[in-house]
Amino acid sequence: MKKLKTLIFAMLAFVSFGRCSAKEPVQDIKTKRTFTNPVWDGADPWMVKQGEDYIYCWSSNNSINVSRSAKMTKRGEVKKVWQAPSTGWNRACVWAPEIHFIQGRWYVYYAAGESGPPFIHQRTGVLRSATDDVFSDYEDMGVLYTGDNPADPTSNVWAIDMTTLEHKGKLYAIWSGWIKQETTDATQQHLYICEMENPWTMKGKRVKLSSPVESWETGGPLNLNEGPEILKNGDKVFVIYSCRESWLVEYRQGMLQLINPDGNLLDPANWKKSGPVFQGNSQVYGVGHCSFVKSPNDTENWIIYHSKKSTTPGWERDVRIQPFTWNADGTPNFGEAIPAGKSINLPSGEVE
Incomplete structure (x- = not known):
């Protein structure tokens, strides 16, 4: 009996030890499930989640590219969906494309011009996918009218960074533009709706939503409002936008909040401005032009943005991502910009 008890005790100890030992690799794996910023080179990052895929859209060499990946932190299969023509209004300076799934098709909104610098010819164009497959062929639907007299297409006005907002059965465009066409690109930029x-035709006249007038969005050589992006939290609607100068470390994010979701979105008085809501620090310079997605299991909110590679004025930038939370009043809390090289837990549900 004594020997039996000793044997049972030894077996239990072995099983217990085995279970404890089995946990160690799991803990090791968990501690390694991290990544560091930046995730890749680039600027004006646009990412959207569609089902289980992350669709990423960017420009290079006057072309527009799309990537599809199951991971937020790594781009997957890539396809060039559009190349600028050799002639025409959009043959050069292809900037900041965004891709949106609207009414069963993919639409890419992009800025381009006939020449530059100076960048005085920028307008906004739109592409439409042939099917609901993001890698299908795309048709050029032409230039969007972003001026004050829709009856006169020749009166079109400079426009970049267009995004879309679907709200209560209506579709809106929001972008950065000039009050009137100018002969210099050293011109103040405003937000319009x-x-x-x-998805390829404006309805009525544009309305100016925001100008750089607050102390935190002014003070530099050229005050800008640009890069508007939509962020929603339940029935709350926000426009997170970039301000100050994109080539300087002071580049930062402001916010417009829709005051009455049932009210008129074309009434500037229905939008409340606050900021800065996200900015750089001593280790992260000039954060700007964001997009927002959920983690693979939809439990976390993430911001994707670009930052300058150095304090030297210019447009050498890279792409970073980090999680954010919500304040008690439902507004976003983006926290501090996380320095390069610091470990960040992988988005919840992302598999290495």
């Missing part, structure tokens, strides 16, 4: 008849 217009209802859309369909």
Whole structure:
């Protein structure tokens, strides 16, 4: 009996030890499930989640590229969906494309011009996918009218960084533009909104939503409002936008909040401005032009943004991502910009 008890005790100890030992590799794996910023080179990052895929869109060499990946932190299969033509209004300076899934098709909104610098010819164009497959062929739907007299297409006005907002059955475009066409690109930029008849046609006249007037969005050589992006939290609607100068370390993020979701989105008084809501620090310079996605298991919110590679004025930038939370009043809390090289837990549900 004594020997039996000793044997049982030894077996239990072995099983217990085995279970404890089995946990160690799991803990080791968990501690390694991290990444560091930056995730890749580039600027004006646009990412959207569609089902289980992350669709990433960017420009290079006057072309527009799309990537599809199951991971937020790594780009997957890539396809060039559009190349600028050799002639025409959009043959050069292809900037900041965004891809949106609207009414069963993919639409890419991009800025381009006939020449530059100086960058005085920028307008906004739109591409439409042939099917609901993001890698299908794309049709150029032409230039969008972003001026004050829709009856006169020749009166079009400089426009970049267009995004879309679907709200209560209506579609809106929001972008950065000039008050009137100028002969210099050293021109102040404002945010405009217009209802859309369909994803490639404006409906009515534009309305100016925001100008750089607050102390935290002014003070530099050229005050800008640009890069507007939509962020929603339940029935709350926000426009997170970039301000100050994109080539300087002071580049930062401001916010417009829709005051009455049932009210008129074309009434500037229905939008409340606050900021800065996200900015650089001693180790991260000039954060700007964001997009927002959920983690693979939809439990976390993430911001994707670019930052300058150095304090030297210019547009050498890279792409970073980090999680954010919500304040008690439902507004976003982006926290501090996380320095390069610091470990960040992988998005929840992302598999290495």
